[in-house]
Amino acid sequence: MDFNHTEERRMLADSLRRTLERGADWAKLAELGVLGALFTEDEGGFGGSGFDLAVIYEELGRAGCTLPVLEAGLAGGLLADCGQSDLVEQIIAGELRTTLAYAEPGLRYDLGPITTSVNSGAVSGRKTVVGGADTADLLVVSALQDGALGFHGVDPKGPGVTLHTTPSLDGGMVSEVTLDAAPATPYGGTQAQLEQRLAAATLAVCADALGTMDTAKAMTLDYLRTRTQFGVPIGKFQALQHRMADVAIEIEMARSAVINLAGNLHAEARERDRHASAAKNLVGRTAHLVAEEAIQMHGGIAMTEEYALAPISRRLIAAGHRFGDEDWHLERFIRLSA
Amino acid sequence: MDLNYTDEERAFQDEVRRFMKDNVPADAAAKIAAGKSLGKADMDLWHSRLNDKGWLAGAWPKAFGGQEWSAVQKHIFEEETAFHNAPRIVPFGVGMLAPVLQAFGSKEQQDYYLPRILSGEDWWCQGYSEPGAGSDLASLKTRAVRDGDHFIVNGQKTWTTLGQYANKIFCLVRTDPAAKQQQGISFLLIDMDTPGIEVRPIILIDGVHEVNEVWFTDVKVPVENLVGEENKGWTYAKYLLTHERTGIAGVGFANAGLASLKRIARTELHHGRPLIEDPLFAARLARIEIDLMAMATTNLRVVAGADAGAAPGAESSMLKVKGSIIRQQINDLARRAVGPWAVPFVSEDMDETNLYHPGPDYAAKASNTYLNNRKISIYGGSNEVQRGIITKAILGL
Numbered sequence: 001m002d003f004n005h006t007e008e009r010r011m012l013a014d015s016l017r018r019t020l021e022r023g024a025d026w027a028k029l030a031e032l033g034v035l036g037a038l039f040t041e042d043e044g045g046f047g048g049s050g051f052d053l054a055v056i057y058e059e060l061g062r063a064g065c066t067l068p069v070l071e072a073g074l075a076g077g078l079l080a081d082c083g084q085s086d087l088v089e090q091i092i093a094g095e096l097r098t099t100l101a102y103a104e105p106g107l108r109y110d111l112g113p114i115t116t117s118v119n120s121g122a123v124s125g126r127k128t129v130v131g132g133a134d135t136a137d138l139l140v141v142s143a144l145q146d147g148a149l150g151f152h153g154v155d156p157k158g159p160g161v162t163l164h165t166t167p168s169l170d171g172g173m174v175s176e177v178t179l180d181a182a183p184a185t186p187y188g189g190t191q192a193q194l195e196q197r198l199a200a201a202t203l204a205v206c207a208d209a210l211g212t213m214d215t216a217k218a219m220t221l222d223y224l225r226t227r228t229q230f231g232v233p234i235g236k237f238q239a240l241q242h243r244m245a246d247v248a249i250e251i252e253m254a255r256s257a258v259i260n261l262a263g264n265l266h267a268e269a270r271e272r273d274r275h276a277s278a279a280k281n282l283v284g285r286t287a288h289l290v291a292e293e294a295i296q297m298h299g300g301i302a303m304t305e306e307y308a309l310a311p312i313s314r315r316l317i318a319a320g321h322r323f324g325d326e327d328w329h330l331e332r333f334i335r336l337s338a
Numbered sequence: 339m340d341l342n343y344t345d346e347e348r349a350f351q352d353e354v355r356r357f358m359k360d361n362v363p364a365d366a367a368a369k370i371a372a373g374k375s376l377g378k379a380d381m382d383l384w385h386s387r388l389n390d391k392g393w394l395a396g397a398w399p400k401a402f403g404g405q406e407w408s409a410v411q412k413h414i415f416e417e418e419t420a421f422h423n424a425p426r427i428v429p430f431g432v433g434m435l436a437p438v439l440q441a442f443g444s445k446e447q448q449d450y451y452l453p454r455i456l457s458g459e460d461w462w463c464q465g466y467s468e469p470g471a472g473s474d475l476a477s478l479k480t481r482a483v484r485d486g487d488h489f490i491v492n493g494q495k496t497w498t499t500l501g502q503y504a505n506k507i508f509c510l511v512r513t514d515p516a517a518k519q520q521q522g523i524s525f526l527l528i529d530m531d532t533p534g535i536e537v538r539p540i541i542l543i544d545g546v547h548e549v550n551e552v553w554f555t556d557v558k559v560p561v562e563n564l565v566g567e568e569n570k571g572w573t574y575a576k577y578l579l580t581h582e583r584t585g586i587a588g589v590g591f592a593n594a595g596l597a598s599l600k601r602i603a604r605t606e607l608h609h610g611r612p613l614i615e616d617p618l619f620a621a622r623l624a625r626i627e628i629d630l631m632a633m634a635t636t637n638l639r640v641v642a643g644a645d646a647g648a649a650p651g652a653e654s655s656m657l658k659v660k661g662s663i664i665r666q667q668i669n670d671l672a673r674r675a676v677g678p679w680a681v682p683f684v685s686e687d688m689d690e691t692n693l694y695h696p697g698p699d700y701a702a703k704a705s706n707t708y709l710n711n712r713k714i715s716i717y718g719g720s721n722e723v724q725r726g727i728i729t730k731a732i733l734g735l
């Protein structure tokens with residue numbers, strides 16, 4: 001048993017943390033090897049394990065980075081599965097930005113049944129809450145062709161594609177994507193591959209939330225030490241001390257749940273998804289608790305957009321709405337544990 | 339024990355319902371139903387309709403032109419307000435300043451200010467909190483120094499709700515820095531147009547301009563704007579806080595929120611079936627509804643006690659704590675109910691371009707409302723402060 005990360009992972013995490021503190025753009029992330037670490041050696045990268053993803057996303061969450069790394073990993077992973085090694089190489093080099101458009105309105109968190117379909121090389125349908133589509137060079141679109149699921153490359157600026165883009169609760173941008181006979185390049189791919197990559201994305205959101213929670217906790221602790229009311233730092237009030245202690249306990253539980261999922265990311269599908277659902281349910285509950293407690297223990301200041309906790313709280317709440325909420329995962333966990 | 343309203347109370351309820359049906363402005367109701375902010379014009383219009391009916395001053399004593407509503411009547415009015423998506427009466431003038439003036443103001447102040455509150459000529463905001471004085475309000479530092487016929491005011495107030503619409507602010511200011519904290523505070527009425535006042539917006543976590551900072555630099559305030567006696571301001575402010583607060587539990591808002599949540603849950607689909615049929619979601623919903631049913635009765639028990647002459651002091655702290663939690667849980671569940679639609683985050687102060695929310699109408703503000711209502715366990719005495727009051731005043735610990 002060893003709960004330490006390897007030397008390489010620690011170094012990547014450290015340099016990523018320092019870089020993000022100074023502010024990083026896409027090229028910088030690529031240069032640092034962050035994008036390469038999302039892929040295995042077979043895929044052209046130098047990472048790709050559950051623990052590689054966990055350390056990276058934890059740092060991205062800690063720093064509140066809003067660049068669509070998760071989206072690149074998700075879409076890029078499927079491209080790798082489909083043998084598109086040229087495209088993966090460009091992703092790792094930071095030259096190609098891509099995102100996966102799979103969710104459809106009305107399905108809530110379910111993966112299907114989707115209705116987007118391909119006919120004579122053109123794709124039509126609607127994809128919902130797609131992260132990073134506004135800055136993508138390539139959309140990877142899930143669609144049915146003769147009833148079979150597959151993935152298709154679509155140019156987001158090409159004919160037949162309309163984006164309606166808004167800010168996202170997590171600080172990035174999300175788009176509704178309407179496809180009206182948009183020219184599409186077929187890549188192949190399967191439902192099982194999608195599910196494997198979504199498990200990785202679930203890990204990414206959980207690890208991101210973990211890093212975000214660490215930041216929320218640090219800020220709240222700092223505030224409890226420095227804000228005085230009634231002549232003492234508010235951290236002297238036992239009512240707040242015990243709640244802060246509970247927050248610290250729950251965050252450690254979340255850390256363990258992330259480790260459990262990272263270690264089982266490449267287990268057989270049922271065991272993998274059982275862990276994904278366990279982690280997502282637990283981290284969802286914890287992120288919600290930490291967001292609400294951080295706000296409450298700060299008082300009014302946490303209600304303001306100007307104070308740095310605002311985007312952090314929103315990011316924690318947003319985590320609960322990505323790749324299945326607490327209840328969706330609880331239901332799946334019950335099914336898979338039966 | 340009788341859980342029913344009396345015949346008179348029921349008749350009053352019918353009258354309020356009829357009035358609301360005929361008079362609540364449709365566009366304001368639509369905004370409220372969609373979780374959007376009201377503009378000043380919306381609130382002014384509703385105030386004037388209520389005033390025409392004599393109900394803006396429903397809670398005021400008859401001597402001041404009010405209806406002297408009982409606690410139960412106030413409760414009924416608040417319930418119906420929420421149920422019909424009517425605007426809330428903006429509390430600062432009608433509900434906060436007026437009772438203080440009625441109890442402690444001079445005849446001149448009462449004659450001048452009270453009619454202007456009802457007519458809408460004056461829009462008041464509340465200048466209590468300061469950056470360094472939140473829960474510990476008595477530590478406030480804004481100074482008022484007597485200089486002949488004036489006070490010269492210097493300092494900063496913050497969290498001033500809707501101060502951007504106000505032409506008047508009532509303030510707690512320190513007039514005697516040497517006295518023990520609570521004893522050196524005075525209650526001052528200040529014209530927002532006085533030179534030296536600057537109002538700066540604070541944007542809240544949901545992206546809305548709802549509160550402000552108000553800065554005072556050598557602001558000259560005539561001495562006749564002092565309410566009651568100098569250095570007695572804390573007593574007047576306390577009077578307001580312990581003054582009957584039937585609405586504090588927010589049961590009406592909770593009921594309205596629950597009804598709208600159920601509508602969402604009947605419309606949203608989960609595995610192709612209405613979300614309300616999902617056992618996990620249904621259990622969350624039921625637990626809140628069960629709590630709310632008990633909350634409504636808890637509220638009425640306190641309200642009935644108040645009518646019988648018992649001052650709801652520390653009991654109102656219980657209503658505040660539990661009432662705010664239930665309302666926040668309803669907002670929380672509404673956000674969960676809309677699923678992925680909670681992610682697109684469009685706020686009103688970013689409206690310029692074509693940033694409409696892409697989901698169904700009921701989803702557009704689910705996240706915003708959830709975030710915004712985190713405030714209700716913080717303001718007006720945080721839930722921690724309320725629990726402190728309960729442990730001391732009720733439990734005697």
Ligand SMILES: Cc1cc2nc3c(=O)[nH]c(=O)nc-3n(C[C@H](O)[C@H](O)[C@H](O)COP(=O)(O)OP(=O)(O)OC[C@H]3O[C@@H](n4cnc5c(N)ncnc54)[C@H](O)[C@@H]3O)c2cc1C
Nearest residue numbers: 237296297298299300466467472473497499717718720722
């Ligand atoms: C949206 C909004 C609107 C508002 N509108 C107005 C307005 O119009 N006018 C106005 O004057 N004010 C207004 N307020 C201010 C509000 O009343 C204060 O925010 C509130 O009193 C809490 O003060 P604070 O924010 O400084 O938090 P703090 O007092 O600094 O509290 C920070 C944390 O410490 C806790 N705490 C403090 N003391 C204790 C204790 N003794 N024991 C245990 N825990 C404690 C608090 O509960 C909180 O969790 C508004 C606030 C908000 C957020």
